[in-house]
Amino acid sequence: MQELIDLALDTAQRGGAGYADIRLVEQATESLTVKNGTLAEASSNRSAGFGVRVLIDGAWGFAASSRLERDEVERTTREAVAIARASGLATREPILLDDSPPAVADYRTPFREDPFAVPLDEKLRLLFDADQRMAKVAGVTLRTSSIEAGRERKTFASTEGARIEQELVDVFGFRGPIRIIAAPGEIPPEFYSATTIIGATNVPDVLDIGRVNPGTLIVDDSWPHCFNARSVIARFAQRGDVLFTEGGVLQAPKAISTLRYLPRALERSLPAPYRAAVTWHQPHEITGCILSSLLTARFAQISPTLGYVDAATCQQHFVVLDELGFQGARLHCDYYVLPEPIIAAFRQRFGT
Numbered sequence: 001m002q003e004l005i006d007l008a009l010d011t012a013q014r015g016g017a018g019y020a021d022i023r024l025v026e027q028a029t030e031s032l033t034v035k036n037g038t039l040a041e042a043s044s045n046r047s048a049g050f051g052v053r054v055l056i057d058g059a060w061g062f063a064a065s066s067r068l069e070r071d072e073v074e075r076t077t078r079e080a081v082a083i084a085r086a087s088g089l090a091t092r093e094p095i096l097l098d099d100s101p102p103a104v105a106d107y108r109t110p111f112r113e114d115p116f117a118v119p120l121d122e123k124l125r126l127l128f129d130a131d132q133r134m135a136k137v138a139g140v141t142l143r144t145s146s147i148e149a150g151r152e153r154k155t156f157a158s159t160e161g162a163r164i165e166q167e168l169v170d171v172f173g174f175r176g177p178i179r180i181i182a183a184p185g186e187i188p189p190e191f192y193s194a195t196t197i198i199g200a201t202n203v204p205d206v207l208d209i210g211r212v213n214p215g216t217l218i219v220d221d222s223w224p225h226c227f228n229a230r231s232v233i234a235r236f237a238q239r240g241d242v243l244f245t246e247g248g249v250l251q252a253p254k255a256i257s258t259l260r261y262l263p264r265a266l267e268r269s270l271p272a273p274y275r276a277a278v279t280w281h282q283p284h285e286i287t288g289c290i291l292s293s294l295l296t297a298r299f300a301q302i303s304p305t306l307g308y309v310d311a312a313t314c315q316q317h318f319v320v321l322d323e324l325g326f327q328g329a330r331l332h333c334d335y336y337v338l339p340e341p342i343i344a345a346f347r348q349r350f351g352t
Contacts, residue, residue, distance in 0.1 A: 004024070015054070015077070021053050021159070023053075024050040030149045033145070033146040034124070057088050058093075059094070061080040197219070200222055209231040225246075244331070245329075248288045250327065252325075258281050262275070299320055
């Protein structure tokens with residue numbers, strides 16, 4: 001591994017980089033899923049990749065690959081150098097690094113028992129036991145239980161002498177009691193005792209905002225929204241006791257341009273609100289579904305996905321998004337962006 005790190009940093013400096021760094025990631029995941037009393041999935045995955053970032057004349061260049069081989073490290077680093085030089089042609093303000101000292105650190109996740117060492121039959125026993133308990137709840141027609149474990153080794157090194165190594169081990173999933181509530185029609189009253197709500201429906205306005213508890217967090221990835229947007233915005237503005245946002249939106253480090261075509265006949269016939277909806281554009285925000293297709297076209301280590309996405313795939317996307325400087329979008333709903341002073345007051349009041 002050290003040989004590949006040295007090769008990348010030396011190649012970048014020979015290419016004219018005043019600064020360069022490399023991030024190497026090795027991942028292992030295991031996943032088991034029991035659905036309606038049968039084993040629906042059993043998988044074990046191993047993956048690796050690296051990303052090289054260079055700074056040349058005040059412009060960044062970034063390239064990544066899933067092949068940890070000498071020739072590929074050299075090729076990818078040269079690609080990052082070429083991208084930095086191309087970016088420099090359009091850079092208005094050169095990027096300057098601060099004088100922070102290079103960090104040297106090592107971290108290992110503390111755990112009582114290595115999840116990868118737990119016998120397979122013990123994991124399956126837990127899942128089938130959970131399935132049997134769910135089957136006893138009247139009205140439940142779909143039962144799913146799963147265990148996912150992940151191990152990630154990450155190394156960061158820079159030309160300034162930084163060296164950070166991490167080994168992160170986790171068992172993905174909620175740790176605590178789970179209550180299943182059947183909802184044959186409208187949402188039952190006991191559901192509103194929840195203080196964290198994640199919406200993923202295709203039916204509008206199923207969530208009654210007036211019955212949501214003060215201090216509740218709502219993330220809605222539904223379309224149409226699972227709540228009435230006007231109602232939740234009005235409650236937030238008047239009482240400031242719920243915090244909500246749409247899911248699946250990212251904030252880009254740079255403005256994104258877009259080109260949309262609206263036929264002239266349609267433009268004349270559409271009411272003004274609909275024209276605004278078609279032409280509205282937030283240059284620093286992009287939905288995850290659109291960005292995902294761009295990433296798969298640009299980075300070889302990211303493959304297109306269909307259906308269920310495992311933890312390893314999510315981590316691969318996260319590593320690249322983090323390298324590119326993407327963050328979560330501002331808290332918002334449709335065109336409404338939640339004001340920071342009210343968000344701050346909510347956090348102070350409810351400790352979130």
